[in-house]
Every structure is written in structure tokens, then in C-alpha cells.
Amino acid sequence: MSLKILVAYATRAGSTAEIATEVGGVLSARGFSVEMKSLKERPVLAGYQAVVLGSAVRMGSWLPEALTFVRTNQSALQGMPIALFTVHMLNIGEDEASRTARAGYTASVRALLPDASEAFFAGLMDFSRLSFFDRFIARMVKAVESDQRDWGQIRDWAGSVFSGVNVL
Numbered sequence: 159m160s161l162k163i164l165v166a167y168a169t170r171a172g173s174t175a176e177i178a179t180e181v182g183g184v185l186s187a188r189g190f191s192v193e194m195k196s197l198k199e200r201p202v203l204a205g206y207q208a209v210v211l212g213s214a215v216r217m218g219s220w221l222p223e224a225l226t227f228v229r230t231n232q233s234a235l236q237g238m239p240i241a242l243f244t245v246h247m248l249n250i251g252e253d254e255a256s257r258t259a260r261a262g263y264t265a266s267v268r269a270l271l272p273d274a275s276e277a278f279f280a281g282l283m284d285f286s287r288l289s290f291f292d293r294f295i296a297r298m299v300k301a302v303e304s305d306q307r308d309w310g311q312i313r314d315w316a317g318s319v320f321s322g323v324n325v326l
């Protein structure tokens with residue numbers, strides 16, 4: 159039996175779910191047994207040996223169901239290999255200001271899971287996928303539609319994460 163990994167994600171407009179699917183596909187190709195779950199389903203950790211947790215950023219923070227999952231499962235998560243990814247549109251540069259700002263998106267999560275590995279992925283802004291309220295906010299802050307996802311970066315990360323963990 160191969161090692162079972164939960165890939166759980168929090169999304170509003172779908173881009174984080176699509177990134178999670180890509181990550182899951184690469185992990186499956188590496189021989190892991192992968193299950194994908196939306197964090198809205200409140201997945202149960204029993205039976206999994208490692209977890210990938212991804213969330214979109216809204217207003218400078220992970221989505222509420224992702225934060226709730228980390229708080230609720232903190233002690234179990236601390237005892238297993240865990241990798242976090244964050245999907246966002248601002249602060250995607252490699253300059254110090256961008257790095258500091260995006261680190262702030264997950265500061266509360268890292269405080270609870272200090273040993274987790276972590277990645278940041280540029281996401282998607284597509285007004286047609288947004289709720290009325292989110293579209294209103296996006297227009298207010300003069301957001302620009304674009305797809306910044308770097309599938310090579312995403313696949314590379316999924317190809318190297320849990321590198322010290324045996325598949326079987």
C-alpha cells in the first residue's frame with residue numbers, strides 16, 4: 159500500500175482547486191495515493207500519512223475554512239509531514255517588500271505549524287468567476303484580470319515536496 163496523502167484546498171473562484179488538482183496529479187505520478195478534498199467538506203485526517211494544504215488569499219488572509227481546519231487539527235498536523243501552499247495575486251515579486259508582505263498572509267498558520275514547508279503561487283483574477291460582492295471589491299481596488307499561474311513552478315514544487323518521505 160502506498161502512502162496516503164490528503165490534498166485539501168480552500169477556494170472561492172476555483173484557481174486554488176485547479177492548482178491543488180495539478181499538485182495531486184504530480185504526487186500520484188510519484189506513486190503516492192492521493193485524495194483531494196475541499197476544506198468546506200471538513201475532511202477528517204484519520205487514515206492519511208501526509209497533508210498538502212492550500213488556500214486562496216482574500217483580504218490579506220487564508221480563507222476561513224482553511225484557518226479553521228488548521229486550528230481544529232493542529233496537534234495531528236504537527237505530527238505528520240505537511241506542506242502548505244498559498245495562492246494570491248499581489249506581492250508576487252522576489253523583492254524584500256513582496257516577500258515580507260506575502261509571508262504575512264500565512265503568519266498565523268506558520269505560528270501553529272512551524273515545521274510545515276511552504277510555497278506561494280501567483281493565481282488568477284477572472285471577474286467572470288467572482289461572486290457579485292468579490293467582483294465589487296475587485297473593481298474598487300482596480301484589480302486587473304490576468305492568469306499568473308506558473309504551472310512549471312507548481313509542478314516543480316509538487317515534484318520535490320515530501321522528498322524525504324518514502325512512497326511505501
Ligand SMILES: Cc1cc2nc3c(=O)[nH]c(=O)nc-3n(C[C@H](O)[C@H](O)[C@H](O)COP(=O)(O)O)c2cc1C
Nearest residue numbers: 169170171172173174214217218246247248281282
Ligand atoms: C475580493 C478579493 C480579495 C483578494 N485579496 C487578495 C489579497 O489580499 N492579497 C492577494 O495577494 N491577492 C488577493 N486576491 C487575489 C486572489 O488571492 C487570487 O485571485 C486567487 O487566485 C484566488 O483564488 P481562488 O480562485 O481559488 O478563489 C483577492 C481576490 C479577490 C477577488
